[in-house]
Amino acid sequence: MSAEPISAEQLQRDWAAITPARAKALQLETARQVRLQPDLPTPATVAGVDVGFENRDTARAAIVVLRHRDLEPVDYALARLPVRFPYVPGLLSFRECPVILKALEQLQTLPDVLLCDGHGVAHPRRLGIAAHLGVLTGLPTVGVAKKKLYGWHGPVPEGRGEWTPLMAGRASAGKASAGKENQAGETLGAVLRTRPGFKPLFVSPGHRLDLQGALDLVMHCTTRYRLPETTRWADGLASNRGQRWLARLEALPGAGG
């Protein structure tokens, strides 16, 4: 039933001439394959993935695999590919998935779970890049975003690890309900305070785990910064100053590329 891991090359062909309109339709179909379930087995490894742009039309994906136990890097991969889809809010995966799959194929060993830059099911059609990547690869995935794309939420508690639900739909306006919100929507994710005094992160499950599992994992990976270590590594490698981070990786024991 569920799709086998698709190759980057195949994906490139499938999406070669896709339009935003067709992409939205495809999201509705693909979202039906997303599976959110509790009790993700404790992973041995957790990876972070991010995409940077060397220029207007060249994307660069970076994946860094960390040991779950101590968050030490054990593997990484880099890939480049021409950009063939514009940035459209809600359609991010069509722009970034191809180059990410290419990088995944270069890893020595696949990670047990993947933390993505962007949302999971906290998306208008429930298929943020993390959810889409999960279905495409079959891997458990988590969405970790710095800004909201969709949904509404109340005040975020100040303590580290505290959070408030990110609900589907839009906050009800009107003075009659000032202070209180609609109870109608479903919980899609969480607005999580990883560090007191800093802006919160938007966490949502992507595939093969639930919200609690996503939150536990993100907190486990977040030590002394606002962002999880996975994201920080991938971010660094995908960016312009990637050389600096590359040097740190190559100085490590068993981290090949």
Place this chain on the structure above:
DNA sequence: GCGACAG
């Protein structure tokens, strides 16, 4: 018509 709008 007006605001919202991952990376």
Place this chain on the structure above:
DNA sequence: ATCTTGTCGC
């Protein structure tokens, strides 16, 4: 995402 200078603080 990317383009960019300085600045405040541990």
